[in-house]
Amino acid sequence: MAKWLVKTEPSECSIDDFENAQVQTIPWDGVRNYQARNFLQEMAEGDDVFVYHSSCKHIGVAGIVRVVTSAYPDPTQFRADSPYYDPKSTPEKPRWQAVDMAFEKKLPRLIPLDEIKSLPGLEGLALIRRGNRLSVMPVTEQQWQIILANA
Template structure:
């Protein structure tokens, strides 16, 4: 099992939305490095849900990968803002995963709190200017995050 961190703006899709929906396709990722991380995920992997572009940003909960390596449906929908005219059903360019709700953490972990605990080599979300929406989390870092988030 691997650990990941995935960002979403709570106004667009937050942890409460996932709790309500139980599962969702994590669509719309249009960065090749983030896409490659999505391609590396496997069912059962745990994912930290990070609220971005909010004050303060930080880790709010946990989800798990329910299905892996599925074609992102938004790339084929000409009416969707994530449409990719170069993608075809025969040759899709963007893959994603289905995630399932696990829990909302009792302890919110702000970006500032994460920066106090981890350096950029340990947890890339604390790196200044990091814009990736999907990133791996080393197991020892993940265990520390879980302990902190659960109080």
């Protein structure tokens, strides 16, 4: 199983939203960056995902969700009333992907970005590389274990 990290603004979709969801899964849609889309396409059922809160007062890794549906065409790209509508995308040739994810657990505490940056062994983590603004990124097993050990 692969490991991932997804960045989200808590006002849009937080770990609490996953925990309190009225339905079992939440679609991870609306991604409009080609590299992040490529990572979504690599996600498979059963993969573990860190939920990272960004653009908020308390930035950091907040919890874990699991991929429950592998990549499929993001339906928001076809809806003209969606902010993620893409008129160049068609059902025959979709450009964007989505996955469904479900709550696994909240971490005992939010692991802040400053702390993540200081942890030995995380120097190669895509999240802390300068200029990386991807909303979906891979995490190695070693990086995953380092972050979990500091939760």
